[in-house]
Amino acid sequence: MKLAILGSTGEIGTRALKVSESLKECEILAIICNKNWKLFAEQITKYNPRYAIIRDSSSYKKLRNQMHLNGTKLLNNADDILEISDKHKIDTIIGATIGTTFLRLNYELIKLCKRFLIANKESIVLAGRLFMKKAARHGTQIVPLDSEHFGLFSLINAHGTDFSRIYLTASGGPFRTYSRNQLKNVTPKQALNHPIWKMGARITIDSATLMNKAFEVIEASYLFNVPGDKIKVVIHPESIIHAMIEYPNGAFFAQMSLPRMEIPIKQAMINGNRNRNISPKYRMDFHQIKQLTFDEVNGWTPAVKFGIDALKKGGSFPIALNAADEVAVESFLQKKIPFLKITEIIEKILNNHKPVEPKTISDILDVDSNVRKETSELVKHN
Amino acid sequence: MKLAILGSTGEIGTRALKVSESLKECEILAIICNKNWKLFAEQITKYNPRYAIIRDSSSYKKLRNQMHLNGTKLLNNADDILEISDKHKIDTIIGATIGTTFLRLNYELIKLCKRFLIANKESIVLAGRLFMKKAARHGTQIVPLDSEHFGLFSLINAHGTDFSRIYLTASGGPFRTYSRNQLKNVTPKQALNHPIWKMGARITIDSATLMNKAFEVIEASYLFNVPGDKIKVVIHPESIIHAMIEYPNGAFFAQMSLPRMEIPIKQAMINGNRNRNISPKYRMDFHQIKQLTFDEVNGWTPAVKFGIDALKKGGSFPIALNAADEVAVESFLQKKIPFLKITEIIEKILNNHKPVEPKTISDILDVDSNVRKETSELVKHN
Numbered sequence: 001m002k003l004a005i006l007g008s009t010g011e012i013g014t015r016a017l018k019v020s021e022s023l024k025e026c027e028i029l030a031i032i033c034n035k036n037w038k039l040f041a042e043q044i045t046k047y048n049p050r051y052a053i054i055r056d057s058s059s060y061k062k063l064r065n066q067m068h069l070n071g072t073k074l075l076n077n078a079d080d081i082l083e084i085s086d087k088h089k090i091d092t093i094i095g096a097t098i099g100t101t102f103l104r105l106n107y108e109l110i111k112l113c114k115r116f117l118i119a120n121k122e123s124i125v126l127a128g129r130l131f132m133k134k135a136a137r138h139g140t141q142i143v144p145l146d147s148e149h150f151g152l153f154s155l156i157n158a159h160g161t162d163f164s165r166i167y168l169t170a171s172g173g174p175f176r177t178y179s180r181n182q183l184k185n186v187t188p189k190q191a192l193n194h195p196i197w198k199m200g201a202r203i204t205i206d207s208a209t210l211m212n213k214a215f216e217v218i219e220a221s222y223l224f225n226v227p228g229d230k231i232k233v234v235i236h237p238e239s240i241i242h243a244m245i246e247y248p249n250g251a252f253f254a255q256m257s258l259p260r261m262e263i264p265i266k267q268a269m270i271n272g273n274r275n276r277n278i279s280p281k282y283r284m285d286f287h288q289i290k291q292l293t294f295d296e297v298n299g300w301t302p303a304v305k306f307g308i309d310a311l312k313k314g315g316s317f318p319i320a321l322n323a324a325d326e327v328a329v330e331s332f333l334q335k336k337i338p339f340l341k342i343t344e345i346i347e348k349i350l351n352n353h354k355p356v357e358p359k360t361i362s363d364i365l366d367v368d369s370n371v372r373k374e375t376s377e378l379v380k381h382n
Numbered sequence: 383m384k385l386a387i388l389g390s391t392g393e394i395g396t397r398a399l400k401v402s403e404s405l406k407e408c409e410i411l412a413i414i415c416n417k418n419w420k421l422f423a424e425q426i427t428k429y430n431p432r433y434a435i436i437r438d439s440s441s442y443k444k445l446r447n448q449m450h451l452n453g454t455k456l457l458n459n460a461d462d463i464l465e466i467s468d469k470h471k472i473d474t475i476i477g478a479t480i481g482t483t484f485l486r487l488n489y490e491l492i493k494l495c496k497r498f499l500i501a502n503k504e505s506i507v508l509a510g511r512l513f514m515k516k517a518a519r520h521g522t523q524i525v526p527l528d529s530e531h532f533g534l535f536s537l538i539n540a541h542g543t544d545f546s547r548i549y550l551t552a553s554g555g556p557f558r559t560y561s562r563n564q565l566k567n568v569t570p571k572q573a574l575n576h577p578i579w580k581m582g583a584r585i586t587i588d589s590a591t592l593m594n595k596a597f598e599v600i601e602a603s604y605l606f607n608v609p610g611d612k613i614k615v616v617i618h619p620e621s622i623i624h625a626m627i628e629y630p631n632g633a634f635f636a637q638m639s640l641p642r643m644e645i646p647i648k649q650a651m652i653n654g655n656r657n658r659n660i661s662p663k664y665r666m667d668f669h670q671i672k673q674l675t676f677d678e679v680n681g682w683t684p685a686v687k688f689g690i691d692a693l694k695k696g697g698s699f700p701i702a703l704n705a706a707d708e709v710a711v712e713s714f715l716q717k718k719i720p721f722l723k724i725t726e727i728i729e730k731i732l733n734n735h736k737p738v739e740p741k742t743i744s745d746i747l748d749v750d751s752n753v754r755k756e757t758s759e760l761v762k763h764n
Contacts (some may be wrong), residue, residue, distance in 0.1 A: 154633070158540035167668070234668045244638075250645045250664035251536070252638040256626075263632045282632035286549070286616045286676040294668040 002090045003269070004030040004081060004113075006106070007097035009039045011199055012119040012145060012261065016094050017047055019266045026269070030084050034097075035059040041067050048072060051084050078105055085112040092269065095120045096145070098200060099326070100368055103127060104361045111138045117268045119145040121203075125215050126319045126364050128222025143268045144223055148216055150264035151243030151255035156224055159245060159253050166226055167244035168216050169236035171196045172298060173208040176237065180300045186339045188332060196239045196259050205329045209342050210298060214307030214325075218318045221311050228311035233304045235295040240284070258284050302343055306350065315355035316367040323371035324349035331379045341382065349375055384472045385651070386412040386463060386495075388488070389479035391421045393581055394501040394527060394643065398476050399429055401648045408651070412466050416479075417441040423449050430454060433466050460487055467494040474651065477502045478527070480582060481708070482750055485509060486743045493520045499650045501527040503585075507597045508701045508746050510604025525650045526605055530598055532646035533625030533637035538606055541627060541635050548608055549626035550598050551618035553578045554680060555590040558619065562682045568721045570714060578621040578641050587711045591724050592680060596689030596707075600700045603693050610693035615686045617677040622666070640666050684725055688732065697737035698749045705753035706731035713761045723764065731757055 003020065007013045008031035020026040028049040033040045035056030041063055044052050053075040054060045060076040082105070085093065095106045096119040106123045110116055110131065118124060123131055124144070135142045144150055148168045156163070174193050175183055191208040192201060199207070206212035213233045220231050234244075239259040246252050257263045260282055297304050310317040328342040337345065349371060358364045385402065389395045390413035402408040410431040415422045417438030423445055426434050435457040436442045442458040464487070467475065477488045478501040488505045492498055492513065500506060505513055506526070517524045526532055530550045538545070556575050557565060573590040574583060581589070588594035595615045602613050616626075621641040628634050639645045642664055679686050692699035710724040719727065731753060740746045 154541075155635070158635070159536075241636075246666075249649050250639050250642070250666065251649065252666060253537070253540070254623075254636040254638060256634040256636060257632050260632070267631050267633065284628075284632065284634060287678050289676060291673050291675045293673045294671060296669050 001025050001092055002027050002029045002088055003092045003094065004032070004085065004090055005094045005096060006032045006081070006102055007095070007120075008043055009033040009036040010096055010098060012096035012265065013094070014039075015261050016096065016265050016269065017043060019262055019269060020047070022266070023270060029088055029090055030081055032078055032081060034101075037063050044069065044072050050088075051075060051080070053078055053080055078102070081105065082108055082112065085109060091115065092117060094145070095123060098202070100126065100365065103365065107131065107134065107361050110134045110140050110142075113140060115141045115143060115271065117143045117145050121215055121219065122322060124219040124222055125322050126368065127361060128219065130361065132222060132225075142223065144219065145264055145268055146216070147242040147257075147259065147261065147264050149219055149223055149243070150268060152220060152224060152245070154255050154267075155243060155245045155253050159247070162247065163245045164248045165230050165232055165246040166220060166224065167232045167234055167246065168213060168220060169239065169241050169243065170210060170213045170233055170297065171207065171239045172235040172237050172295070173210065175208055176235065176298055178300070180340070183300060183340055184338060188335065191332070191339060195237070201333060202326065202329050205332060205342070206325065208339075210301045210303035211306070211325050211343070211346070213297075214303045214310070214321065217304065217307035218311055218321075228308040231308070233297055235297055236292065237295075238289070238292055240289060240292055256284070258282055302347065306343070306346060310350070313355065315357050317350065317353060317355055319358065319364055319367045320349060320353045320371045321346065323368045324375045327372050327375035327379065336379055337382060345375060345378055345382070348378060383407050383474055384409050384411045384470055385474045385476065386414070386467065386472055387476045387478065388414045388463070388484055389477070389502070390425055391415040391418040392478055392480060394478035394647065395476070396421075397643050398478065398647050398651065399425060401644055401651060402429070404648070405652060411470055411472055412463055414460055414463060416483075419445050426451065426454050432470075433457060433462070435460055435462055460484070463487065464490055464494065467491060473497065474499060476527070477505060480584070482508065482747065485747065489513065489516065489743050492516045492522050492524075495522060497523045497525060497653065499525045499527050503597055503601065504704060506601040506604055507704050508750065509743060510601065512743065514604060514607075524605065526601065527646055527650055528598075529624040529641065529643065529646050531601055531605060531625070532650060534602060534606060534627070536637050536649075537625060537627045537635050541629070544629065545627040546630045547612050547614055547628040548602060548606065549614045549616055549628065550595060550602060551621065551623050551625065552592060552595045552615055552679065553589065553621045554617040554619050554677070555592065557590055558617065558680055560682070562722070565682060565722055566720060570717065573714075573721060577619070579643075583715060584708065584711050587714060587724070588707065590721075592683045592685035593688070593707050593725070593728070595679075596685045596692070596703065599686065599689035600693055600703075610690040613690070615679055617679055618674065619677075620671070620674055622671060622674055638666070640664055684729065688725070688728060692732070695737065697739050699732065699735060699737055701740065701746055701749045702731060702735045702753045703728065705750045706757045709754050709757035709761065718761055719764060727757060727760055727764070730760060
């Protein structure tokens with residue numbers, strides 16, 4: 001299986017490479033990163049990919065001059081992955097970059113692979129409809145990599161689409177039990193301390209505000225063609241149940257595992273073949289787990305409602321939601337605004353958003369860019 | 383869909399009739415009961431089956447002389463169901479009688495229907511191998527009706543047979559938190575007070591000793607062709623998760639619902655079509671459920687071990703286990719032996735059991751009868 005990993009030095013990319021070690025049919029055709037050249041150099045040495053693309057020019061030069069490439073072709077332009085994928089008849093692409101940088105490239109790659117494993121939230125939140133349409137046109141399978149959507153993917157594939165509701169679980173983040181008053185002065189450091197998952201900075205803050213669930217609701221809607229009013233979020237602090245589906249007869253099915261990203265990543269990479277022994281550290285023992293608890297979504301955050309509303313209003317609302325959130329989170333991390341201001345700013349942006357119906361990736365990126373500017377302005381005058 | 387219900391006046395039979403009201407394609411071809419003629423008369427009036435068979439002769443005479451049958455043909459011989467099923471090309475038979483009385487009849491009926499929904503534990507525990515072989519030979523689907531096996535049936539059909547383990551949950555019964563010492567003097571009345579499920583007397587006592595899980599382990603092994611060492615029992619007092627399957631990649635799938643027998647019964651009756659609205663009282667709300675807990679099997683009972691051992695030893699051991707348990711439970715209900723003696727007597731019987739390899743239903747009934755006698759003797763001299 002020929003594999004390319006976009007974002008190989010990130011949280012998902014490093015895990016995917018690690019997982020590939022245990023899959024002997026995996027051939028690492030290409031890895032791509034932005035600028036973390038030290039880790040990238042280690043990955044080139046260890047995994048000896050045929051191609052390695054690093055986007056940052058000075059990082060590229062450092063690598064080119066300093067390291068022994070052992071046959072790996074080092075490149076500087078991410079777009080080269082298009083030609084590489086086409087020429088080598090690639091099987092599987094893991095899209096694990098952060099933000100919108102690779103949005104267009106991801107979209108182009110859909111037609112060049114058999115399976116696109118997607119961990120780039122923006123691709124689905126901003127362009128989910130376009131992505132799913134294109135995948136259907138080219139017979140490419142889109143497989144979500146985050147635990148909740150991978151859980152839904154497994155459940156819906158197995159049990160069918162005649163469900164009455166789907167459920168995404170949420171750990172509730174570090175501030176689950178806080179009152180609004182206690183949240184007034186929480187610091188970025190506190191917000192970055194997630195109880196369960198180790199992730200990048202923005203997604204960790206999004207987990208604290210629960211904005212991550214707003215985006216996951218939107219992703220679930222696009223990935224599985226489900227209207228927002230059939231998607232529920234339930235707080236489940238142990239993060240053992242990742243997703244559930246409910247059928248009209250009152251039966252539920254749940255997908256569960258220890259909260260380790262390696263499990264969905266490996267499962268997705270081996271194309272549904274579960275017949276592999278796993279490391280004992282991923283084995284779940286119900287006698288140790290003792291209990292699974294459930295609660296309503298933290299009352300202080302309107303985040304989930306934002307997601308469902310954005311779906312209902314449609315058009316460019318999901319794009320605006322993401323752009324406003326990204327700028328607001330960045331402003332919080334830079335201590336320009338307090339924690340509770342994040343969702344307040346998003347709400348203001350949404351209330352003033354003049355929706356358009358984006359037809360192309362360019363349309364989407366235009367909305368994204370405009371809303372970012374608006375949000376930055378709003379932060380400045382705050 | 384032409385339906386016959388064997389044991390229509392029992393806990394499962396009455397629910398199946400009730401469920402049939404909401405399924406307009408259901409035609410009640412025949413109902414059969416033992417001797418509860420008052421309830422049977424109500425069922426004949428309400429559901430107007432084409433045939434109604436009551437086994438007890440004096441009850442039969444009462445009905446024949448006293449009630450207006452409105453076209454229903456009243457019969458006295460259970461074996462008539464064979465001819466009826468054959469003549470009318472029956473679709474679905476619900477085998478919901480108690481004990482071994484209908485074992486041979488159930489076995490004969492497999493070849494005369496398309497789907498056999500089985501709630502008669504003895505058919506599978508005593509003759510599971512014979513039943514499954516015959517069903518395969520005739521292309522008849524065997525669908526278990528109890529919540530745990532129906533959960534497994536749904537999960538395995540959906541997710542495939544490449545699992546590493548299957549899990550049956552157990553409420554733990556009324557004595558879950560008792561010490562051995564506290565159990566010495568518990569009365570039949572206390573033991574009949576099950577925290578979750580309303581069931582017949584023997585199965586309720588079996589739930590208190592956890593012998594029901596011994597039988598369920600055996601049933602699961604035969605129904606799904608799984609060796610005993612891949613079957614686990616986990617205590618789950620809320621009885622929301624009915625069954626789970628674990629795959630080698632560390633992922634679990636669980637089937638859940640409120641603990642209402644109507645849910646698997648209806649689902650099984652409509653042949654997998656879940657697209658029906660259900661009564662709001664069967665809707666599960668995770669915000670109300672709050673928590674699901676898990677624990678190891680009650681330390682004071684060797685029951686689950688008995689089941690796994692009986693599977694491992696094979697031959698007639700499962701038959702002996704059932705016969706010994708039935709006599710021991712009856713003796714407890716008649717206050718001939720104390721509660722803890724139930725499993726002690728079973729253990730003695732198993733230790734002295736000379737296994738045979740039963741090839742026919744007659745062989746099975748011989749073992750059953752012999753072990754019952756042995757157990758009665760043991761109780762007498764206790």
